[in-house]
Amino acid sequence: MTAAADLLTVTDLRKTFDVSPPWVTRVATGQGRQVLRAVDGVSFAIPQGGTLSVVGESGCGKTTVARCVAGLTPPSGGEIRFRGAVVDAGQGGVPSWRKDIQMIFQDPYGSLNPRWRVGRIVGDPIVGLGLGHSRAEVKERVAALLSDVGLSPADADKFPHEFSGGQRQRIAVARALASAPSLVVCDEPTSALDVSVQAQILNLMRDLQDEHGLTYLFISHNLAVVDFVSDRVAVMYLGRIVEIADRDAIFDRPAHPYTRILIRSAPDLVEIGARRAPMQGEVPNPIAPPSGCTFHPRCPLATERCRTEAPALRPFEAGQVACHRPGEAL
Template sequence: MTALVEVKGLAKTFDVSAPWLNRVIERQPRRFVHAVDGVSFAIPRGTTLALVGESGCGKSTVARLLVGLYGPTRGTVEFDGIDTAATLASPGARALRKRMQMIFQDPYASLNPRWKVRAIVGEPLREHGLAMTEAELEAKVAALLAQVGMAAADMEKFPHQFSGGQRQRISIARALATEPEFLICDEPTSALDVSVQAQVLNIMKDLQRQRGLTYLFISHNLAVVRHVADSVGVMYLGRLVELAPRRTLFSAPRHPYTRMLLDAIPDIAMTGRQRTPVQGEVPNPLNPPSGCAFHPRCPHANARCSSERPELADFQGIRIACHAVTEGRL
C-alpha cells in the first residue's frame, strides 16, 4: 500500500528559558525541551496509525506538527509526496489544508460558544468556497450533521445546548466539511463517557469505510486503540520506542515500556496472569537520562542501555528501539 503520510526524522524543540534578565542575574543557561526527537513513520492510505504513551511524551506535538500548527525544528512531513512545511508557507497552503483536518481533544474548548452550529460547520465551506449561496450552505451543513448522526434542526442551536459526545460529533462534521483525505484525531474521545466514546468511535470507523479516510489517532487509552488502529506506535519522552501492527503489538509486545503499558490495563477476564504495574515516573524532559530514556525504569537495563541510545530499527517484522530486545536479553 502506498503511504499517504510519511514522517522522517521529525523533531520539535521548545525554548523554555527564563527571561534574559533573570538568566543574567541568576547565571542560568538557556533551557530547551525536546518535545519530539527524531520520529519517523508512514501511514498507508485508508489506514489508521495510533500513537500511544503517557502524558507529556510528545503525541499532541506530533499532531500539531503534521497539520502545520507548529513548524518542525528538523525533519520532514510529506503528504501525498508533498513537503507540508514548504507548501504551507506557499500559495498552495489552502489546497493542502483542505485535504487534511484535525479533530481536537476537548469538545468544550474547540467550538466557538458564540456561534450557532450552522456557522461552526459552515465556516470551512465558506472559507474554501464550497458553498456559494446560503441555501447551498444550509443543505451541506444538514448533510454533514446527518453523517454524524445529528438532525438538521441542530444547526440552529449553540454548543452549550449539547452534551460532550454531541459536541464532538459537531467537531467531526466540521472536520469533514472540506472532504479531507487525512484526519488527525488528538484524543477525540478522552473527555467523553465510555458509552459515548463507543458511539463516536463507531461513527469514525464508518466514515473511514465510506470515504477511505486515513487517520492518525492519538490516545493514551489502549482499549480505544485496540478498537480503531491498524498499526500502533508507542512513544516515550519524544521518541518512538516500538512500531508494530496492532495484532502483533497486543499479542506479543516486545519493548519493556509497551509491556508495562499493557500490564496496566485492568484484567477483566481474571486470567490470573502475572501483572507488572508501570514503575517509577517519567523523567524530567528538561534533563532526560543518558542513553535509553527508559533505562531508569527498565528491569532489563544494563550498562549499554545507560550510555548508548538505541535507534528505531527493523526487527522481526516490527520496528523497535531497545538493546535488550535486539541482543536477545528479553
C-alpha cells in the same frame, strides 16, 4: 505496502521548545538557555485508508506530532509530506493540503466557538476554503454532514452549550469532515467522554472512515481505544518512537519493555484475575532526559550499556524496536 501508497510520510520530525527562564533570571543565576525536545526524530508513514495510532504516557510528544502533521505547529526539523507535497505551517495562502488535512481535538467544549451556531461552526471551513458556491449550497452540505454524524439538520440552529459532550464531539467530527479531507488527525478525541459515549464516537469514526475512505492519525494514551481503532501502532516515549508495528503484533507480541509494561498495566486490557503490573516511576523531565536509553531508570532489563548507549529504532520480527534487549522476558 509500498511508499507510493502512503498518503502521509513523516521523516525525522523534530520539535524543540525554548523553555528558558526569563533573561533577567538567567543573567542573575548564570543559567543557560533550556531547550525541551518534545519530538526528537520521529518517522512513520500511513497508507491511504489506514489508521496509525500514536500511544504513550502524557508528555511524550503525541500532541506535538499531531499539531505538526496538521500544519498547526511548525516543526524544528525533519519533513512531513502529504501526497508527496511538503506540509509547512508557515506557508502563505491556502496550500493544497489545507483542505485535505483536518484535526479533531480532545476537548469538545473548548474546541467549538460558544458564540457561533452549529451551522456556522460546521459551515465555516466550507465558506473559508471556498468550497460552497451559495448560501443554500453551504446549508445543504451542513445538513448532510450533521446527518452523517448522527445529528439532525435542525441542530444547525442551536449553540454548542445545548449539546452533551458526546454530541459536541459529533459536531467537531462534522466540522472536520466539512472540507472533505483525506487525513483526519485525531488527538485523544474520546478521552474527555464517558466510557459508553466513547464507544459510540469510536464506532461513528470507524463508519465514517469506511464511507469516506478516511485515513486517520489517531493519538491516544488509552490502549483499549488504540486496540479498537488501529491498523498500526507507534509507541512513543520522551519524544521518540520506541516500537512501531501492526496492531496485532503490538498487542500479542510486544517487544519493547515499555510497550509490554504499558499493556500489562492497562486496566481495560487485562482479564480479571490476570496479573497486573503497574508502570513503575514517573516520566523523567524532558528538559534533562536520562542518558543512553531514556527508559533505563524505569526498565527492569536495564544494563550498563542501556545507561550509556541510546538504542536506534531497528527492524525486529514484524516491526521496529528501539531497545538493546528486544523481546526478552521481563
